[in-house]
Amino acid sequence: MAGFHALPARMPLRHTLKPSRRFSTSSWRPSYAGTLPNLKIGAHTRVLFQGFTGRKATANVQESLAWGTKIVGGVKPGVESEHLGLPVFPSVRAAQQKAKPDASAIYVPGNQTAQAIEEAIEAEIPLVVAVAEHVPIHDILRIHAMLQTQSKTRLVGANCPGIISAIGKCRIGFQPLPCFAPGNVGIVAKSGTLSYETVASTTRAGLGQSLCISMGGDVLAGTNFVDALEIFENDPDTEGIMLVGEIGGTAEMDAAEWIRDYQRRCASPKPIMALIGGLEAPPGRIMGHAGAWAAPGEPDARAKYQALERVGVTMVNHPEKFGEGMRSLLGRRAASKPSSAINQKRGIHIMRRTTLTPHASPSISHPQKTQTRSLYIKPFQALDMLNLEALTVRETPPSESEAKSNFSLSLTVDRTALSPCFITSPTPDLNPEHSRKFPFPYTTTDLRNTKIPLIRDIALKLGLSETAHPQLVALTQGLWKIFREKEAFSLEVKVHPSADGKLEIYDARFGFDDAAYRSAGRQEEVHKLRNKEEEVPEEVVAEKDGIVYVKLDGEGSIGTLVNGAGLAMNTVDALTIHGGHCANFLDTGGKATSQTVKASFQIITSDPRVKAIFVNIFGGLTRCDMIAEGIILAFRDLGLKVPVVVRLRGTNEEVGQKMIAESGLSLHAFDSFEDAAKKVISLASA
Template structure:
């Protein structure tokens, strides 16, 4: 057993009796029941909102902002409490709040480990719209919640891990979207990435001070629903259905990214929509993650591809084929949609390259180059000691092959002792994972070991809220897709049940195996290879599965990537040589990137590639980065000797531009020696951008280039990197 710790049997806590009253299926009937709640997304001045966790610090701050903006918050819930808060009633339960306050929507502002129970309580109380903003909710808790949602037609969920939903026309915010980005307008956004949507919203609108070149009729975003978790309660198509029917929405922007099938579903839906509507609304889209590292979670919970899921390029191609104007950066939404609305450009997805030049012209063309005296040098140590007591920002745990096979053996699963002797031609793919299109667990099969084989199939099954799922109806079909003989049925059935049990008991998101039925009997199905992935949130948020996560071996991972985790930074090396990537590092990947937000970080890497450069890394400081986080990010980036230039691309939504600027100045002063030969290109837009640019201008630092325009900033970074190579 290689001396590894034995795995304890760990089960999820059961849902309440109300959640278990019926079997939870994925049939079209159940889907239709939940589809009946789409109308609940139509928020506005009429929407009566309550907050769960109302008296907490985060909820209080958000409620004050939202009320001042115009949101009709009528009270809230704090378990076991009563009285008033912010001059509004506090009720002890959601059920009581529904009786007294008659809300149309609830915003859930509690920690991740409390959020599943809060969502369940809201579903049982039949609140029409439930918005969950918490990150890091354990994935299997969300799977169970979807089991509840599918059996009812009263409540609609937005989230979790979502900025929420907002109507700037109706002055209703349920979430934490940065309010300076919103004014009444004609454009709606549906998004899987908060930061991409924030930047997209900023450039869509009219602001007479910053965007005089936009026509007043275009306005700012009128509505948004987004989610960035592996399983979202409301998807992109759901948002589109609302926006195309909304009389005040004249154009739509979509922010997509790797992970799941949502963008493919959107493309199919848009094709149908455009075929039946004589004058369809113009639609533009951006899809982040073209250059994402396969198998890695790129910053947030949903940003990774499971077996059989399309990559970002395939998604962009499908959208283009559906007639969507696909752009490569959210700053281009404004000019592209303006052109489409004017009727001067057909919405075919073609000609966007020519529109990029227009987009660049329409952004402010301001370049500041600061060359002045340098501050005094300070000591800096190449070896970084991670700070203790902070939250890790890892999104999953993958086990290497030997450890994965050992885990299977501990579960009494039949593993072939000499797998390398089995020909690839007689091996097959068998995996337990998640169907993000149906929000259900599924079994994936292929007669070969490839998940992109045309004969590959996916079989949904009901999430086992208690007991074991009934897999008997699908196992004969699985046997056929694997091209195994009838004599293998018994051992295949046993294996599938064992894998499903491991999937649920240890809260996995992927159990990918290769199987074979070798000689002499060709009836005993055994595993020859395993790639196992487990949900990190179950451990860090749910305080479960410590034994499985103790199997992580950081010595097999890139030291710099590991060292960034305790600071809340997601850092992934690109171009080989780091993390899960094999081979020698590619020296042409020489631009270090520092970005706030996973979607924007992926998109920055993609847009740099379009500009002729190659990013050395993906780095997401997190949506709420601090000056210290920015300085720490510089340290991590500078540890890569390939880096010849650093590109800082910050959109100030929740993250403030002046705070980022202070972090950059702090990094320059503390990392004087290392930055002496590494130029830094900074682009700060959004909240407090003027203050941030002034801090940089007044710093007197050489080697620092500040831009407003993304294209100019990217071109300068590419130029400087090539010059230094």
């Protein structure tokens, strides 16, 4: 999701926020783009921890110190002491003055993350890495409004494993260290577990990694694909580049444009490989990650795949194929020094050629089931909210003869501009070809006072006369009030301009951020509107155990159990490419436990379509032997009758695979995804 900061020459900032006196800069024209060099961490990087004395931070600090990371202490508000033999500072400002950190790792809960980031920005810490999940969207919108006014601090995250230099032994995050080895491949990824698989693949291939940057799975990322690509282009340690994307936003499309330009201006471009998760994701669903959903007008995963392939990126269908593929490309580059990346495109195409038919974006007239990462209220509830704002609501839809002038208007989050934006379309169903985005600063209170004439431009796009301007002001201002006060992430309305100049709303679809309620305890009244009885029962049950489960339509005969949203999406994609039919998407969370494995088996086997189960676990934060033990116990306790194929990779993988193989149960252990996929497909077919 390339922000304004990523390509300042090609993507000019349309709305300039006034610099806040709280965030000092060394220039009258602060530029977030100027903080890009702060991403080049290494042995020199001095790391601070916020939330230093917490259990997770303590364990992480001990591991990172043993690996070689230079940690200079941590922060516990109002406390000055010592922890793990390192100083504890009462504030980030005090730590900045005494320890001179280059980076801060934020290890606090999601509802406290924005405040911690703000403190680091005020102290001008060069690099801030936020790992927490469930950070409210509006908290991060506020943070990005701050970041755009300064030129000192760079943000990685939130909701990400962090950033790690394998060469410099510097880990800022919770990446599984046994997977990493010093080398020459730069990796940027949205998904944590997919990035670990990618890292392990390059390590197995003898390539290792130079720098690995995580974008994170949230709607708004502090650092995006283009930012990472610019670092990798000029990094002498990086010889090959890997990009791991997924459904949601336009970051991959921005990356494709950057790569196209890179190929043209570079005589010997570095080879680039990529994977896109979510090719089989059903339209309108949120696939585990908070940002893994496509807003109206955004490209689906297939469009992203095609965009990258068109510019010569070598695509793979599973991360285990990255290592050998990149080794081949690097060998070919060294031998021939190709002048165009089209040569690398001829190298290997591991993903089979399929007809990639784009999924349609969800229509306002076809509301989806409630998601565990969001809340969509019913149209009549949305119209009630509009009535409370004194907006004109029409009780019945306009007739066919009246509908010619109808239009759609959406207020959502622009992942590229890192700000709210209006999306307009002169048709009632949003048409991407005729729609236009109008981003504006989150700090805006009155939409009539933006730097550019926002209301006028929206009116021109919709073909509204000047007499309709007061109505348009009331409509946009009303939507903006609901958006901010109730912490929405998407407000869509269909509007009919009446003969007397009124703008009558006759349909609405409103989505609200669940993290504001679950993580921060805000917006209780909005979330009371949820009716779980109308949702998919298995999805509600899964939610209670912290599992994200999406029941897939069709003839699905393979149940999937995966740790990590990106890996879960890719598992469904890859099994489908191999000819399998998946019954579900299931993400146990990044750290699977025996309890979540057992609960997952119960949910999966409640679907009578399931004839075989595919367990795909990457043991990064959790050891594979622990997962194997959980699988064996769950299989016995539940008396499972369907065969289970288990692919365990990562920490203690050989021990875990041996435990599965010697269990005496109908469990089949594999190391290779290809072999495991063939086995589970044959079992499901039988």
